[in-house]
Amino acid sequence: MNICIVTHKLLKGDGQARVNYEIVKEVLQRNHQVTLYASEVAPELSTRPNASWIKVPVSGWPTQLLKNQIFAVISALKLLPRRKQYDLIIxxxxxxxxxxxINAVHFVHSSWLKSPAHPFRLRKDGFGWYQLAFTSINAALEKIAFARTRFLVPVSEKVRSEVQAICSASQLRVIMNGVDVDEFYPDRSLSRGQLGLPEHVPLALFAGDIKSPRKNLDSVLRALAGLPELHLAVAGSTGGSPYLKLAEQLGVDRRVHFLGYRKDMxxxxxxxxxxxxxxxxxxxTLAVIEALASGLPVITTYQxxxxxxxxxxSPSGFVLEDPEDVAGLRRAMRTLSANPELRRELGFNxxxxxERQSWQSVAAKYIGLFEEAAALNRTDSDAPGIAHSVRSQKL
Known part of the structure; x- marks a missing residue:
């Protein structure tokens, strides 16, 4: 197959960039031809003989909203003259x-816009208004994109439901994100002291963007205030974060260890x-799947x-109905903190x-879908004007 992939970045970092990186790596290993329309591509991908990188420059624009719109225009101008070269556009x-x-859906702006935790509902300053504009514009544009594809690939059943609430014109295939099970694995032999963390105390871990209220570190800190024996490590860039001050105000700052941005997660x-x-x-989120691969029980929410x-x-942790339920969060944290045997059992699960979510298995599901979509494209001329039926499958 000759495959075209349009994405902002393909890097072995986190989030969507990591997902695309792993999929493209597997596609290249299977000797398919891949053309990447992106602003950044990892050298180990772009230098492969069966890979081509068409750079879409967006540096210099002042906001992410503008960068995204410029990317959409430039990528279209570069791609349209070459469209017929490709078997697939992803x-x-x-x-x-x-x-x-194929459109892989990693975030639904229309749903985020309705969330009580959206920044505009919390802040009516310039930042809040910018976030409202950013989400509203993307919510309108994603509906157009979802309606102009053959297959939609939500990354969870939750996302599938959100997509179906705003669009029903495409086939749906749920493919959840994966993890490098050789990079993330259980091993309790590493000394915490090497990372500046306390030994011989129960230690919880939070990782993610600690500037945004969406990740809900504030509830974790409030829950921690009622658990005097528990320590918390926080991985994420601290620049502009309000949570260092909140930890101090709650009197938990001596038990909260802000590690900053880490490449050694x-x-x-x-x-x-x-x-x-x-x-x-x-x-x-990839961070939760990486925690599972590391043999860690997880506390999260149905959101x-x-x-x-x-x-x-085979449960591997606790799932809260309400992300604002600090008391319920505290009970779950206390339970895991006080029960090493339960942690071992949940960690095994x-x-x-x-292991069932390895990047190899996830990429294989995507490649299977690529082959199916390419076959349908080849036969489209035999049945012009027939609309694609709506169906939902989980792979």
Whole structure:
């Protein structure tokens, strides 16, 4: 196959950039031809003989909203003259004005706009108004993108439901995100002291953007205030974060260890006893799946799509109904903090769940869908004008 992928970045970082990185790596290993329309691409991908990178420059524009719109226009102008060269065009949400064959949905702005935790509902200053404009514009544009593709690929059942609430014109295939099970694995031999963390105390871990209220670190800190024996490690850039001051105000600052942005998250996770992530809105965060692979029990909420992995037949943690339920969060944290045997049992289940979500297995599902979509494209001329039927499957 000759595949075109349009995305902002393909890097071995986190989030959507990591998902695309892993999929493209597997596609290239299977000797398919791939053309990448992106602003940044990892060298180990762009230098492969069967990969081509068409750079879409967006540096210099003052806001992410403008960068995204410029990317959509430039990528369309570069892609349209070459459209017929490709068997497939694959995108993420609204990212270009060109129609796609497969659209992988990692975030639904229309749902985030309705959330009580949206920044505009919390702040009526310039930042709040900018976030309202950013989400509103993307909510309108994603509806256009979703209606102009053959297959939509939500990254969780939660996202599938959100997509169906605003669009029903495409086939739906749920493919959850994955994890590198060789990078993230259980190992309690690493000394916490090497990371500046306390030994011989129960230690919870939180990781994510600690500037935004969406990740809900504030509830974690409030819950921690009633658990005097528990310590908390927080991984995430501290610049502009209000939570260092909140920890001090709550009197927990001596038990909260702000680690800053970390590139060694696998080691950080191997030092923790459990992972706490009561997000107010999440599609399918990689951090939780990485925690599962590290053998950590997880506390999260049903507002996070990855909760589908945790609350199954072999539970690997606790899932809260309400992200604002600080008392319930505190009970779950206390339970895990005080029960090493329960942590071991849930951690064993967590690792088994993560092994089924390896990047190789996830990429194989995507490639199977690519092959199906390419076959349909080849036969389209035999049945012009026939609309695609709506159906939903989980892969």
């Amino acid at each position: 995108v993420n949400g609204f990212i270009t004005w060109v129609k796609s064959d 696998a080691n950080v996770m191997r030092c923790a006893d459990f992972f706490v992530f009561p997000s107010r809105y999440e599609a399918c 996070s799509g990855v909760s589908e992995l945790i609350a199954g037949d 967590a690792r088994a769940i993560a």
